[in-house]
Amino acid sequence: xxxxxxxxxxxxxxxxxxxxxxxxxxxxxxxxxxxxxxxxxxxxxxxxxxxxxxxxxxxxxxxxxxxxxxxxxxxxxxxxxxxxxxxxxxxxxxxxxxxxxxxxxxxxxxxxxxxxxxxxxxxxxxxxxxxxxxxxxxxxxxxxxxxxxxxxxxxxxxxxxxxxxxxxxxxxxxxxxxxxxxxxxxxxxxxxxxxxxxxxxxxxxxxxxxxxxxxxxxxxxxxxxxxxxxxxxxxxxxxxxxxxxxxxxxxxxxxxxxxxxx
Numbered sequence: 001x002x003x004x005x006x007x008x009x010x011x012x013x014x015x016x017x018x019x020x021x022x023x024x025x026x027x028x029x030x031x032x033x034x035x036x037x038x039x040x041x042x043x044x045x046x047x048x049x050x051x052x053x054x055x056x057x058x059x060x061x062x063x064x065x066x067x068x069x070x071x072x073x074x075x076x077x078x079x080x081x082x083x084x085x086x087x088x089x090x091x092x093x094x095x096x097x098x099x100x101x102x103x104x105x106x107x108x109x110x111x112x113x114x115x116x117x118x119x120x121x122x123x124x125x126x127x128x129x130x131x132x133x134x135x136x137x138x139x140x141x142x143x144x145x146x147x148x149x150x151x152x153x154x155x156x157x158x159x160x161x162x163x164x165x166x167x168x169x170x171x172x173x174x175x176x177x178x179x180x181x182x183x184x185x186x187x188x189x190x191x192x193x194x195x196x197x198x199x200x201x202x203x204x205x206x207x208x209x210x211x212x213x214x215x216x217x218x219x220x221x222x223x224x225x226x227x228x229x230x231x232x233x234x235x236x237x238x239x240x241x242x243x244x245x246x247x248x249x250x251x252x253x254x255x256x257x258x259x260x261x262x
Contacts, residue, residue, distance in 0.1 A: 019037060036069070037050060143243075167223075
């Protein structure tokens with residue numbers, strides 16, 4: 001018979017939660033300490049740490065002199081989606097066939113010339129909702145938001161918010177084709193959503209058309225071009241409502257600025 005062994009004595013921990021250390025340093029409540037940390041105001045050994053549960057012992061903990069307890073605002077992110085990424089898919093849906101555009105959002109892909117002055121935080125990549133569908137094969141502006149007010153605006157006014165898409169097609173586009181596109185086509189006797197189409201530019205082998213359409217109608221532009229005999233080379237959405245993508249490089253993102261409204 002094996003004699004009962006005494007349990008090994010528990011070694012007391014010498015570390016503690018970062019939130020506890022900050023609460024003692026300020027001093028402040030534990031919840032306020034968590035707000036300082038989640039706001040990106042606390043560094044450990046010179047590196048910003050945003051997790052209140054992070055364990056510290058003899059680490060050097062510093063609090064930014066500009067630290068504020070103002071409520072952290074929800075953000076809206078504008079991504080220049082490359083072709084091949086699904087704008088509406090959740091990151092957890094990634095597989096061989098689905099590449100969620102949201103997985104492109106990281107500190108490494110933040111546009112260097114972002115003029116919003118928003119301090120980048122890890123929490124900005126959580127609880128994002130994609131709005132205003134865009135075809136997987138198309139590139140261009142995709143909106144992700146944490147702000148329920150922005151999401152409600154884009155959903156409730158979806159039918160009246162205008163989108164602007166640049167469509168590159170093969171060859172020249174005759175004036176008669178533009179007239180057909182602008183004066184409405186029908187499908188099985190039912191009128192299709194109206195679009196405004198103009199010639200943007202031409203080259204030796206392709207033409208670029210500017211489509212303006214209200215509402216989200218995946219597949220509409222491809223169908224219209226097929227009806228009038230145009231072969232699409234590429235599509236890029238450059239504007240949703242009053243918000244333009246401007247010079248945002250492909251695969252990069254920026255914050256929606258305070259003065260921008262959809």
